[in-house]
Amino acid sequence: MKNNINLDDANTLAINSLVFLAADSELLSRFLALTGISADQIRAAAGEPGFLPGVLQFYLGHEPTLMRYCDATGTDPAVFQEALRLLPGGRQESD
Template identity: 60%
Template sequence: MKNMMAAGTISVEGAQKIAIEALAFLAQDDELLPRFLALTGIGPNDIRAAAREPGFLAGVLQFYLAHEPTLLRFCEASGNKPADLQRALQALPGGDETWDRQV
């Protein structure tokens, strides 16, 4: 994966790209989107505003990582590996408590 860096880490930009891809996949799925909205409490008209908030993209990745069948479905469709999503989560604000200490 070209977004990978040394020692299995991923850049913030690479992590954002994966998370945005995951959000787009989610938004076009009539089964996943309502479940995501119900779990997050975000209304369908509020997604764009919520997406500007720090931690939102990490929340999208957490949604996938919390449910293996959903994770595997996205990975199969996108060509990402589950470990890519985990590394991306750790690179984003709200995805790993060490991120907040680095900023």
């Protein structure tokens, strides 16, 4: 089932997800370790193509983290897949 979101919604979800993980030292540490960037590089990296899809992939790659975000924000987990598909550099799935 597809959610009715657009590119702006997908960007907003990715940015909000980044803010959420940046506010949690445990999530941030794991994210930085997986991406290989440092905390002071996040702001610059956020403007790079592929970074925001990478944030969504971080959540999708670890269900407890995804559910933690979704439970805290009332977000449907399925929105993450659709947002990833919409973002430039995200997964291009055939329908």
